[in-house]
Amino acid sequence: MDLNITWFVLIAVLYIGFFVLEGFDFGVGILLPILGKKDVERRAIINTIGPHWDGNEVWLLTAGGATFAAFPQWYATMFSGFYLPLFLLLLALIVRGVAFEFRSQDDNPRWRATWDWAIFIGSLLAALLLGVAFTNLGRGVPIDANMQYAGGFFNLLNWYAVLGGVVSVLIFTLHGAIFLTMKTSDDLSKRAQRLANRLWLPTLIALVLFTVGTYFQTDILSDKGFPLGVMPLVAVVAVLLAGVFQRSGRQGWAFTMTSTGIAASIITLFTIMFPRVMISSLNPEWSLTIYNAASSQYTLRTMTIVALIFVPIVLAYQGWSYWKFRKRVRATPEDLVY
């Protein structure tokens, strides 16, 4: 097996893990001020992801580290090229992460309100920026002959990428609403369900528009053809089905479908890119690929062994922790005290 392809696939898997898991964390964060009317409800909402959000975020760190290790040129070009969006993403992730841990450590209502807004803005901004950045990866950005990003901040703000950011926010919010329907109880769960029902159609419409955009703005059809070119439609079908399941009260299936939709979107992106990792909009020759951006075969082989041993272990104990905390969180003070 070609190790460069292996690592391309593995990084795709890490991003799928990140977006499916942290996706509902983002959604829960965005919904916090909308669904949480009382303080105890907001605490219950945060507690649904309390034990997990940090572990979910490590998927991003691992994806970043894996990119650095396996494709250092990709890491270098993308992180220096997407400088300002990534800087804003870091600030968003910082204030949001601290807010989860700090908000309940003081009774002062203003203290709590401040951190609740930090969670909301941090989650919203992170979802938006990641959507914009990843859409640009598929569309292609100005990369010069020396593998350097040759554009500015506003090259990244084209209509297609902004639409990608909006879709990202909507789909994670829907994903989070369905998650909250399953993980909270009583009135809170019902409100989450109603909100998910209302969110579904706008999300689907935005996703359809975005998918049309994908066929015009990327080279997926000309480059990949049939059947891989059908990949973007999988996400549309999954989100469509999510709404059907959600409305018939089968939340487990609805959640599976939003997860599938998110995974399919990442698979679409990696399908578009392959075998490139940074598509140059200036000259196809200047694109970074899984070969010219890669580490040595020795490093790739070493890292493959490490990944084969430890990724299954990580999956096992993260799965175990979700199983341990599978019960619904009730918005009553007795339940929230540990």
Add this chain to the structure above:
Amino acid sequence: MDPLALARWQFAITTVYHFFFVPLTLGLSVMVAIMETIYVRTGNETYKRMTKFWGKLFMINFAMGVVTGIVQEFQFGMNWSEYSRFMGDIFGAPLAIEALLAFFLESTFLGVWIFGWNRLSKGMHAAAIWLVAIASNLSAVWILIANSFMQQPVGYALENGRAVMTDFYALVTNPNIFYQFPHTVLSGFTTAAFFVLGISAYHILRKNEADLFKRSFRMAAVVGVISVALLIFNGHSQGQHMVQIQPMKTAAAEALWETEDPASFSLLTITDLSLRKEVFSIRIPKLLSLLSFNKLEGEVRGLNDLQAEFEQKYGPGNYIPPVAIPYWAFRIMVGLGFLMAAAAVVAIFLTYRNAFEKRAGLLRFFPLLILAPYLANTAGWTLTEVGRYPWVVYGLITLEDSVSQVVTGGMLLVSLIGYILVYSLLIFATVYLIRKYALAGPEPAVIETDDPVEPKPSLMGAQG
């Protein structure tokens, strides 16, 4: 604005800030794990309350370590992309492994620990905090493997202008790691020991929860005295290793301009940087040779000789670090190290003679000493990193060749100001919370009755 200078400031500020939180995590995780283990083994409720009290402070500190750590991982690509291109083959691997082996483990099981008090058996719950402690220290192993490569490159070859890994085993058994890892972890234990000593002393003086805090103080005194003692011995061998691998750093730390044999140790040296020589110096003869080689002779090379040698080897340029910074950083670190050693002995004396009441005057110093390890940690890393100037990886790539080419001074300035603003606000919140919980002391003991205790609304604040 000069992008290189801004990128260096940004790295210095974000890294020092990140490392305010890391050492306490390394040490306090283990101490909390020991407390909970004692609780599980003996059933003594005091240890459960100790676990919760110190665990709460641990959690607040841990959160800051996590979020500021994300910046570290992204920064290499954002600000130092040319370094990442040159070194990614080698440097990326330990970073990825750190995330995979350590970050997943510590974050998952800290979540389990915080939210699992009523859902796991006592033994499982204690196992969770042990996993957090092991994972935190494991992350130190991997990041220090990466840093050790920067100090002492091993297991690599140069191909097409890039460094590539040729020997993973050599990379992870870098001789430098055997000095640097113990030094970092022992610093972490020392930081935690003085943190616990200081807060415990505060409460013992006020006769608040005296039993619980005397037990905490005792444990911290033992951890502290062992850690500082080992730290001094380990620091000594690390210094001797440094003479071998980075003579320039040793010479800078000693402001030693001319080669000496036997070499003297500087008590105070004032240098004329433009002339590259000392203008005033008080030195103890032969002591530097003794420290470097464990004997009263031995050549220690001076900055000017090394500069000449480096120019011959690497071409013209300035290879002398900004001497005043490593010189003073070294003295602050070592001075505080010995101060903490003395304080740890005093702490043991207080414990051993149970002299807490009789010698209350001595207890009063401990809250102040909480700051000592923080200053020493910062000074230590400043010596390590500034002393490597102008190299990012010793002998392989310089700062100038490492900085991102497409990132402008303006972008760096915006991000630098952004980090400073956000980090300043967060340090206020963190110090406020740690102070609040530290001074409030542990939650009152719950008296077991047949009726379930109705939780007070204020307990809501105790959520993770």
